[in-house]
Amino acid sequence: MRSVVLFGSFYALLALPHALAVKSQDFKTCSQSGFCRRGRALAARAQEAQSSWKSPYTVDPSSIVISPEDSTVKAAVKSSLYPEIKFGLELRIHDDGVVRVLLDEVDGLKKRYDEAASWALVSEPKLSKGIRWAAGKKELRAVFGEKNDIEVAVDYDPLRVRLRRGGEDQIVLNGRGLLHMEHFRSQTLKETIEEVASDENAEGQEVLQVENVRAWFEGDSEDAYWEEKFSSWTDSKPKGPESLSLDITFPNHGTVYGIPQHATNLSLPSTTGDSPSYTDPFRLYNADVFEYLASSPMSLYGSIPVMHAHSADTTVGVFNAVGSETWIDISYPTKKSTHTHWISESGIMDVFLLPGPTPEEVFAQYARLTGTTALPAHWSLGYHQCRWNYVSSDDVRTVQRRFDEEDMPVDVFWLDIEYAQDHKYFIWDHKTFPDPVEMTNDVAAAGRKMVVIVDPHLKRTSDYPVYQEASDLDILVKPKSGEGEYEGWCWTGSSSWIDHFNPASWDWWISKFKTTKNDTGFSWTESTEDIHIWNDMNEPSIFNGPEITMPKDSIHHGGWEHRDVHNINGMLFHNNTAQAVRLRSDIPKRPFVLTRSFFAGSQRVGAMWTGDNLGTWDHMAVGVKMVLANGIAGMAFAGSDVGGFFGNPEPEMLVRWYQVGIFSPFFRAHAHIDTKRREPFLLDEPYKSIVRDILRLRYAMLPIWYTAFRENSVTGMPIVRPHYVVFPQDTAGFAIDDQFFVGSSGILVKPVTEKDKTEATVYIAEDQVYYDYFTQYAYRGSSKGKHITVAAELHQVPVLIRGGSIIPTRERPRRSSPLMKLDPFTLRVALSKTGTARGDLYLDDGVTYSHQQGDFVWREFVAEQSHKKTTRISSKDLASHNPGKAVDGIALTTFDPKNAFAKEIEEVRVEKIVVLGLNSKPRSVNVEGGAELKWEFVPGVAASDKKEGVSSVLIIKDPKVLITTDWAIVIS
Structure with a gap:
């Protein structure tokens, strides 16, 4: 299911929603994003300066502190552009050889968001002990690994971090001098500098010289520092500029994979350099993209900032733990090397270097950081039948009967948003679903389950107990003022969103899924343990928001802005939902929760699908690539909507799509409300019999799939x-x-x-x-x-x-x-x-x-x-x-x-x-x-x-x- 942009009143929108398509201008390009413009401009100046370009960041050797207990090292870093601003560098070596590199502003005017890793990591990594750091005149280095063939070196001037194996650089941070952590500053600083520089005295001339150096590196204008406009929206940016630019180079690896989710090739195409495949960087910014292109670096519904670099000799990886919007440029200066440039809107530098040297070891290293796919319920590997929407209890029963009459196996029937009265999730529309428990029991009698959608937007009305309780508990996302409740528009009309970053929301949300009454207020008593959950629209999708999502200056628990946590937001929603489904019974059972939005670590709790694809051959083909890319990034329980969400595929295409579906970890047919009914039993012969055989092949192979899921749950290897x-x-x-x-x-x-x-x-x-x-x-x-x-x-x-x-x-x-x-x-x-x-x-x-x-x-x-x-x-x-x-x-x-x-x-x-x-x-x-x-x-x-x-x-x-x-x- 998919949202649409609000034109005019919300109710006018509902009258004609499904013929509209979100145009490309609904989403930013890099040139329309201030911090991305600044980051790319920085790279352009470096390219123009070539050998004369030098990073302003240096390590103070006298500040180095080595901790012998856990082999960590800390040092002070300064930028020649802003000598008064202090930065802190820290390196930690994990016991499996992963190197974590952190850089943060020290004693700044404000605090940078530093909690992204805490949400992504399955636990705090175990640090290596006994590693000897050697601090020389020009660099700090340590050698480790079972064969003592891995080395991490930190160059002082300029700051550069290198991971080597066998004496060869594998990963280099700031090798091209594009590191830039925009420090917090006062909005009046520029005016003060201009006043001082205008004085005709030595001090003024000195300040002017410093400003010239800064302009050489940063540019000569404050580009969208304090406010940014896009279409009709204004982002207030109360904290000012805080973006982070970082170049990551793989000098001996000519192919890179990962950073899902994008509709593109598995081996990532170039975005800069000679004859780039795309002119915009790859974007990581969870977004509800209507009818997305089958080949594009545009952001989609999920973001996992992990990249593998591969050669015939070794494989390495990086996990950049950042939850804000991030743009990534990729170029291939030679057939054997790769340059990448990561530009994030906010957050600290928190990069994990995965030394490999094989694909299996990179998968294992990343899995130890963020976890593996939870071993799913066996039934969830069967065939899922869905559309927007099965309209009534009788409709569900009829579909089940027709599957049985045609001897077609199916495990799950799905209900989209129309089951809920006025789109108030958990509340059945009794006009069309008068007997939800009996209906579910009828489905379960054949060993089957149901999946019902629960979206994150809550209808703002006092007769909706879920909203009213959340409002009373003060656990809703707040507007930029920090007071009251953020209000946006979605399927429910006027809506608010639970702030799942607030710990007070967790147990409360779990209690909503109890199938018996409890003391915490509303619980879903018209439900059974055979109902599982679909979390859609959790980017979050907001019809009247900028880029169809939440304004970046909205406020979450702890005072953090939405810009800091946007890509993490959807993961917390489906994580808490999975916990709720798991704990609703006396004996915990494995939950099935499908999510559209995801982040690093989402694999621990649920499955994902590639969103609102089209019924075209191109979308069928790119769906295969997207599932493979998600598997590389740990999100292994993945699939694309069979038949395409939009359109009416001809029988040949539908048959081929079922053949794709049975070889996807997650296997679901789904369709838009405006499409013709296309359940497989409706096909004419010979197509119906072909699809019946295809479904039976999936079921015959379920032991293969379940065994592959077990291996993934242990090793992290893709399914x-x-x-x-x-x-x-x-x-x-x-x-x-x-x-x-x-x-x-x-x-x-x-x-x-x-x-x-x-x-x-x-x-x-x-x-x-x-x-x-x-x-x-x-x-x-x-x-x-x-x-x-x-x-x-x-x-x-x-x-x-x-x-x-x-x-x-x-x-x-x-x-x-x-x-x-x-x-x-x-x-x-x-x-x-x-x-x-x-x-x-x-x-x-x-x-x-x-x-x-x-x-x-x-x-x-x-x-x-x-x-x-x-x-x-x-x-x-x-x-x-x-x-x-x-x-x-x-x-x-x-x-x-x-x-x-x-x-x-x-x-x-x-x-x-x-x-x-x-x-x-x-x-x-x-x-x-x-x-x-x-x-x-x-x-x-x-x-x-x-x-x-x-x-x-x-x-x-x-x-x-x-x-x-x-x-x-x-x-x-």
Whole structure:
């Protein structure tokens, strides 16, 4: 769902809202943003000055203080532009090698916002001990790491911070001299300086010389220091200029990824330098963008200021913990280096340098900082059916019935804003939803859930208890005066917003989701534990606000301006909502909360989607790239609206979009209120049957997805993995963003995102066999990389299994995923060219947190050759050997393979094993130490062959082995 700009009265707007489109002039470009103009102008002056340019920031060597207890170092920093202004530098080295660099103004007229990291970090990082800092005449340095090959060096004059590995610079801060922390000042300062400079005396001339130097660096005018206008709005800027400019250089890395959310390529295009791809910087400023472009550096709904820099040799990363609006310029001066320039409106410099040196280690380092994706409820990985809007209880029941009649699986039905009376969230419109609890129970009877929207704007009326309680508690965002309540306009009309930065709001908000009456006022008694939540519009989206959001001079708890916390704001809303859903029952259950706005750390509590996309081929394609980019930045539970939010996609496009959707971590179809109904059961044949098969494929593969989520929850590795993550040394694959792997399962997917395609080109980076998931055709890669052509008729989605993988699936069609709990498994054993394979399977109850007490099953499957004519396929318990690595954040020292959950599913068996690529027909197949099994063999190409063709297939029927026990099958 999406807001619209207010033209005239609010009620006139509601009469014709959906034909309007927000134009590009509704959002700022860099040239319309004062601090961005200042930052870019600074870079332009540096470029013009070239070798004569020098950063004015220097370290005072005499001020260096080294703390031997925790290996931190502090020093005073001064700027030659303003000798009277003091800055403090601090470096901390974490025990995993991450280096944190902080710079803040000391004893300034005001305090800079320094709490962004506290919201993003999962906990205070553990610092390394025993690192020796050496303070020389020109630099301060420390060497650390397991191999003592990592070095951090701080140059004194000018200030420069360098992270090195093996003697080579990996990350450089202020290497180009663009660091500038605008200090707090009095608005009368300029007038005083002008008066002094006008005096014809030595002191006046000296001041004039200083002003000339300042103008050389800062510019000769106060550009939007104290006030800024955009369209009809005025930003008062009571604190004056406080922006932070910082250049971050990757001298030995020619590709960068990350900084979502943007609709663009995975490997980030240039914005400056020779022939830039975009003329504006990438912007991080959470915004409600109507019908966003499919290729643009414009800001969208979420902002994660993390960037990976990659080369064939190493991968490094930076996490810039800043919550204010930020613009990022990127250029590639050579094929092997990258320049970036980060310009933020407010905040301190708080940058985490992630040394890698592999993608896996960068993901782990970032995950230790901001956390991993919480292991979701299993049902939330199924198919979600949504539109704006299902109009009544009967409508919901009819949609559910039609899914069942057409044998199409679905797990969740969604309700948009029209369920709520006058858009007062939690309050059902009983004219259309007279029986919400009974309706939800009818849905739940088939093992399904409901998701209901709860937006952050509260209707300002005394008969809305949620608003009235928040007003009485004084926990609403305040206007720039700091008094009263900020008032804006959204779906509810006149609205106010809860200030989730105020700790007093937290327990109160949690109490609203209780399904029984409580002593704290209103609670959602017309709800059940089968209702989960969708947080939309939480950028926040405000129809009559500048750039359709909250004025930057609005006031939050602690006196902070909205400009300081804008990008963090949406995360606090969905974090508190997730806590509320988790704690509404006596036994906490895993919440599902979908958010549109997000920040670093949001992955800990919920899923996201890419917002209000269009039903076009371009938006389908860029959605794949956006999901990959979010995964790189830790926001792994991601997806795009299947079919596009706007428009009426033709059947071919809709089929292709479902093929994209089933290979997204979050899988939801959604549509605008003005679109035609497009539930999959409404399609004509053959499209309906094709989509039915697509949905069933998603459900068959749920064990693969859930196992990938477990790995992500422990390691931080993305759930859908770009090529460079799997093959980090393959330079030909650095820019590939239209194919990806699902977890470490070995599943390689190349969605078709173009019209009228009947085949697809897939890139294979290695000398390995890859099998078509459906036809068992064996393709051959090359050590030099190779493009292959695969069939992609409309009913076909290119899916390959990497040789050396074992894929667990559940093949029995069910109406919803909870009904699959006791279903048997099929194992696909895709032999590598050396005749080996491996895979794993993770299972738990999928609902509660009992897995944190050790109630789960984690199995490893291995295929190996004892000699050329014998293959042994075995299953063993993984958790007993790796108890501390089984579940995120749980310090299991021992594991009981006969735990309560394992006993629940102890009768679940493997009903079929399919082995691809055997060299020849077996003489016998039996359970080790047991009788001969029933099997069939179809001859074909062997994994060890060099030719292509349909592979040999061995099908072992009902091997009579259980999923929870150790066993082995011998193929002789």
